[in-house]
Amino acid sequence: xxxxxxxxxxxxxxxxxxxxxxxxxxxxxxxxxxxxxxxxxxxxxxxxxxxxxxxxxxxxxxxxxxxxxxxxxxxxxxxxxxxxxxxxxxxxxxxxxxxxxxxxxxxxxxxxxxxxxx
Amino acid sequence: xxxxxxxxxxxxxxxxxxxxxxxxxxxxxxxxxxxxxxxxxxxxxxxxxxxxxxxxxxxxxxxxxxxxxxxxxxxxxxxxxxxxxxxxxxxxxxxxxxxxxxxxxxxxxxxxx
Numbered sequence: 594x595x596x597x598x599x600x601x602x603x604x605x606x607x608x609x610x611x612x613x614x615x616x617x618x619x620x621x622x623x624x625x626x627x628x629x630x631x632x633x634x635x636x637x638x639x640x641x642x643x644x645x646x647x648x649x650x651x652x653x654x655x656x657x658x659x660x661x662x663x664x665x666x667x668x669x670x671x672x673x674x675x676x677x678x679x680x681x682x683x684x685x686x687x688x689x690x691x692x693x694x695x696x697x698x699x700x701x702x703x704x705x706x707x708x709x710x711x
Numbered sequence: 712x713x714x715x716x717x718x719x720x721x722x723x724x725x726x727x728x729x730x731x732x733x734x735x736x737x738x739x740x741x742x743x744x745x746x747x748x749x750x751x752x753x754x755x756x757x758x759x760x761x762x763x764x765x766x767x768x769x770x771x772x773x774x775x776x777x778x779x780x781x782x783x784x785x786x787x788x789x790x791x792x793x794x795x796x797x798x799x800x801x802x803x804x805x806x807x808x809x810x811x812x813x814x815x816x817x818x819x820x821x822x823x824x
Contacts, residue, residue, distance in 0.1 A: 612734075625814055633806075636799065636817060638801065638803075684753050690809045697742065697767070698746075701753025704752075
């Protein structure tokens with residue numbers, strides 16, 4: 594079974610600075626998808642960024658970028674120019690292609706609570 | 712488009728009572744999911760469906776049943792609620808094809824006393 598580990602329960606950053614959230618995962622598959630979701634106090638799950646494992650280029654979405662290290666099974670999220678609205682729980686998630694069977698759906702880490710200091 | 716909606720938003724049950732959570736999507740998605748989220752945890756998959764009339768077990772299926780009689784609806788049932796089922800429940804859906812993202816509903820907070 595796949596596992597996703599987020600080793601930072603909480604992170605704090607000053608507004609306008611850069612912060613990196615860590616995520617590692619374990620899988621025996623060669624093709625899969627990785628995601629970062631944001632969950633603000635409203636509880637709504639919001640997709641921040643996604644990475645396809647077969648792509649070597651790191652995904653970017655405006656101020657959000659990832660550092661995807663396939664061999665190390667590492668998938669970190671960098672938030673540049675942090676804003677007060679970035680304060681939330683951030684979840685790393687994995688989804689395989691399940692060509693060999695197994696349950697569909699996302700496997701989530703336990704999350705990192707990001708605090709933005711004004 | 713309303714996207715993914717969940718009914719109800721909040722519910723309090725007593726141990727042993729039953730209830731059904733309704734998930735509806737208007738995006739013509741084939742795949743639908745039920746997750747639960749407990750404090751300090753990420754979401755965990757309960758059951759899912761890859762199409763009308765089909766269901767399958769996820770990571771934590773015990774104590775729950777599901778039905779997908781219509782493509783747009785996915786029901787999650789608790790036959791005899793237990794305090795361990797106190798959680799926030801999320802529904803999600805997506806189009807078929809491994810590259811497609813999941814869209815989440817707003818969640819249902821369920822408390823079992």
